[in-house]
Amino acid sequence: xxxxxxxxxxxxxxxxxxxxxxxxxxxxxxxxxxxxxxxxxxxxxxxxxxxxxxxxxxxxxxxxxxxxxxxxxxxxxxxxxxxxxxxxxxxxxxxxxxxxxxxxxxxxxxxxxxxxxxxxxxxxxxxxxxxxxxxxxxxxxxxxxxxxxxxxxxxxxxxxxxxxxxxxxxxxxxxxxxxxxxxxxxxxxxxxxxxxxxxxxxxxxxxxxxxxxxxxxxxxxxxxxxxxxxxxxxxxxxxxxxxxxxxxxxxxxxxxxxxxxxxxxxxxxxxxxxxxxxxxxxxxxxxxxxxxxxxxxxx
Amino acid sequence: xxxxxxxxxxxxxxxxxxxxxxxxxxxxxxxxxxxxxxxxxxxxxxxxxxxxxxxxxxxxxxxxxxxxxxxxxxxxxxxxxxxxxxxxxxxxxxxxxxxxxxxxxxxxxxxxxxxxxxxxxxxxxxxxxxxxxxxxxxxxxxxxxxxxxxxxxxxxxxxxxxxxxxxxxxxxxxxxxxxxxxxxxxxxxxxxxxxxxxxxxxxxxxxxxxxxxxxxxxxxxxxxxxxxxxxxxxxxxxxxxxxxxxxxxxxxxxxxxxxxxxxxxxxxxxxxxxxxxxxxxxxxxxxxxxxxxxxxxxxxxxxxxxxxxxxxxxxxxxxxxxxxxxxxxxxxxxxxxxxxxxxxxxxxxxxxxxxxxxxxxxxxxxxxxxxxxxxxxxxxxxxxxxxxxxxxxxxxxxxxxx
Numbered sequence: 001x002x003x004x005x006x007x008x009x010x011x012x013x014x015x016x017x018x019x020x021x022x023x024x025x026x027x028x029x030x031x032x033x034x035x036x037x038x039x040x041x042x043x044x045x046x047x048x049x050x051x052x053x054x055x056x057x058x059x060x061x062x063x064x065x066x067x068x069x070x071x072x073x074x075x076x077x078x079x080x081x082x083x084x085x086x087x088x089x090x091x092x093x094x095x096x097x098x099x100x101x102x103x104x105x106x107x108x109x110x111x112x113x114x115x116x117x118x119x120x121x122x123x124x125x126x127x128x129x130x131x132x133x134x135x136x137x138x139x140x141x142x143x144x145x146x147x148x149x150x151x152x153x154x155x156x157x158x159x160x161x162x163x164x165x166x167x168x169x170x171x172x173x174x175x176x177x178x179x180x181x182x183x184x185x186x187x188x189x190x191x192x193x194x195x196x197x198x199x200x201x202x203x204x205x206x207x208x209x210x211x212x213x214x215x216x217x218x219x220x221x222x223x224x225x226x227x228x229x230x231x232x233x234x235x236x237x238x239x240x241x242x243x244x245x246x247x248x249x250x251x252x253x254x255x256x257x258x259x260x261x262x263x264x265x266x267x268x269x270x271x272x273x274x275x276x277x278x279x280x281x282x283x284x285x286x287x288x289x290x291x292x293x294x295x296x297x298x299x
Numbered sequence: 300x301x302x303x304x305x306x307x308x309x310x311x312x313x314x315x316x317x318x319x320x321x322x323x324x325x326x327x328x329x330x331x332x333x334x335x336x337x338x339x340x341x342x343x344x345x346x347x348x349x350x351x352x353x354x355x356x357x358x359x360x361x362x363x364x365x366x367x368x369x370x371x372x373x374x375x376x377x378x379x380x381x382x383x384x385x386x387x388x389x390x391x392x393x394x395x396x397x398x399x400x401x402x403x404x405x406x407x408x409x410x411x412x413x414x415x416x417x418x419x420x421x422x423x424x425x426x427x428x429x430x431x432x433x434x435x436x437x438x439x440x441x442x443x444x445x446x447x448x449x450x451x452x453x454x455x456x457x458x459x460x461x462x463x464x465x466x467x468x469x470x471x472x473x474x475x476x477x478x479x480x481x482x483x484x485x486x487x488x489x490x491x492x493x494x495x496x497x498x499x500x501x502x503x504x505x506x507x508x509x510x511x512x513x514x515x516x517x518x519x520x521x522x523x524x525x526x527x528x529x530x531x532x533x534x535x536x537x538x539x540x541x542x543x544x545x546x547x548x549x550x551x552x553x554x555x556x557x558x559x560x561x562x563x564x565x566x567x568x569x570x571x572x573x574x575x576x577x578x579x580x581x582x583x584x585x586x587x588x589x590x591x592x593x594x595x596x597x598x599x600x601x602x603x604x605x606x607x608x609x610x611x612x613x614x615x616x617x618x619x620x621x622x623x624x625x626x627x628x629x630x631x632x633x634x635x636x637x638x639x640x641x642x643x644x645x646x647x648x649x650x651x652x653x654x655x656x657x658x659x660x661x662x663x664x665x666x667x668x669x670x671x672x673x674x675x676x677x678x679x680x681x682x683x684x685x686x687x688x689x690x691x692x693x694x695x696x697x698x699x700x701x
Contacts, residue, residue, distance in 0.1 A: 069699075070700075071671075071695070071696045071699055071700075072671075072674075072696070133541075137538070137541060138536075138537065138538040138541065139536070139538045139541075139550060139553075139555055140553075154472075155472065155473065156473075158537050158538065158540070158541075160484075160540075160541050161484070161537050161538060161539075161540035161541045161681075162537075162681075163681060163683065246484075247484070247485070247486065249484070249540065249673075249674065249677055250484075250540045250677045250681060251674050251675075251677040251678040251681055251683055252674045252678075255674075263667075263670060264667070265362075266361070266362060266666065267664075267666040267667045268361075268362065268365055268666075269664075269667060
């Protein structure tokens with residue numbers, strides 16, 4: 001009788017079968033919700049409040065309207081658009097080329113090469129940006145020295161202080177840091193292609209270019225679509241490369257929305273920073289939504 | 300037995316927690332070493348009083364301090380903060396009135412421009428301990444090589460331009476040495492170097508009550524034109540747009556530039572690098588130019604629970620001898636300024652320069668507004684806009700943001 005009572009009590013405590021997953025999933029979900037839902041709520045809430053005559057009151061959409069009245073908002077938005085296009089496309093192209101290069105037959109030390117190519121993704125972003133800043137320096141930088149030595153340029157270029165070059169130069173850093181992710185994803189995608197299809201194509205006389213265009217790239221279409229979405233969201237949120245290299249200069253040439261948000265936050269203009277963050281969140285959510293729909297559809 | 304042990308532990312805890320009054324002092328990392336020595340002296344002289352040091356850094360201190368001041372619980376008790384930010388906190392009623400402390404230390408002993416940074420409606424809300432401006436740094440060896448007198452730095456702006464032309468060395472189409480450099484890669488540093496040119500020409504940033512900017516004036520345009528001209532004529536490097544004050548000093552140490560403006564804190568590092576250094580006052584249109592001044596003060600948050608202890612500590616640190624220990628440049632006390640350590644031949648021009656000084660702006664939205672000014676300065680220097688267009692745009696954009 002003494003032994004039967006604890007067993008019955010335990011049975012009463014046990015969750016019904018359909019809720020057995022809860023103890024395993026809930027802790028992680030709770031943390032994720034606390035780390036995303038609450039901060040998002042705070043930002044959205046802050047975007048709806050601002051300085052009024054009576055203090056920090058509800059202002060509705062005034063902060064958003066003020067955002068678009070900013071004299072340089074057009075510049076920030078245009079630079080953000082350019083930044084997203086250049087860095088996403090650049091990382092995608094370089095990553096695909098890298099993945100293809102690693103699959104070339106006869107290539108030695110493939111594992112070592114792959115590890116070296118992944119290094120930019122592993123190196124801490126701030127440390128990498130500081131090194132690149134010196135690399136680009138028009139006074140002491142190795143890049144100008146090398147280019148002049150091999151005769152590509154005659155005079156040092158002002159990579160970070162020339163408004164024409166600065167955005168591209170900072171984009172190179174972002175591409176350098178993100179292409180390994182693309183390369184790994186594409187490499188994984190390449191492994192899933194049925195080898196017999198490629199063999200059949202070769203038997204039919206298809207060269208490497210035809211294989212790539214007619215077989216491999218179409219097979220990787222879904223993977224590359226998802227990679228592109230991720231790259232776009234990363235680009236929309238990237239701050240470190242630009243902040244360390246140029247702080248948004250020269251003369252606003254590299255000022256993007258994340259730079260505006262960070263600057264507003266540093267100025268303790270939380271209303272403006274929150275409104276701009278909500279705007280960026282809305283754009284990112286569109287891409288994230290497409291990604292989720294696509295992944296769900298594939299599942 | 301168990302209850303007795305618990306009671307004993309609780310009694311011990313209460314006893315230890317009430318024995319010493321501990322105040323928290325937030326200060327920047329470069330002050331840590333002298334601060335710890337001052338704290339040790341204070342604690343020896345005041346048994347029962349403890350000071351806990353919390354380190355801040357330049358990049359994060361503004362935000363950290365503003366958040367700390369607004370906390371009703373867990374606010375620090377004493378904070379080292381930039382003089383030019385003090386009045387923003389006073390306007391939001393975030394600081395304790397320290398008029399009694401200033402009176403006790405002797406109001407007349409403080410440099411007036413330093414004390415003014417914490418004055419509001421006749422009361423004082425900060426105790427300054429560091430106050431300095433800029434001066435001219437030049438390389439005497441490069442002067443000699445260019446045929447210039449190494450003991451005669453430029454005294455006027457026209458002389459500066461003339462010297463720059465002689466000091467700029469170009470060989471095989473490549474300029475290996477420039478006359479002067481500017482920290483136009485950093486917002487704060489860049490604007491800090493433009494404002495003296497504006498003030499020297501009689502220009503003003505805003506109107507009397509700081510409700511409108513007044514940069515669309517011949518003085519403001521003339522100041523920017525003078526700066527942009529140095530780049531146009533090739534005597535200042537375009538790489539100036541990549542550097543802040545620290546990186547600019549590196550250009551000087553590497554003999555890429557022969558002159559630059561900086562505060563007295565650069566004297567020691569430059570001497571240690573083996574440069575034959577000369578210092579001078581800033582060259583203005585008609586003689587000595589104007590410097591902007593700024594520095595650091597001690598403030599006590601309005602939410603501090605230990606105001607009495609905090610004020611006592613601030614009064615200790617505010618003494619001339621302790622100001623002299625804590626400051627990385629010059630103290631804000633006339634008594635301390637007479638100490639030998641502040642009167643070396645290298646530092647003397649900086650002291651003289653304080654005779655023509657203007658405080659950095661303390662407008663509540665200055666951080667946001669100076670970025671607009673900075674971008675337009677960069678545009679003019681790069682030749683993207685004329686100085687007149689740059690100042691017109693800056694004025695319109697800054698007034699639009701108010």
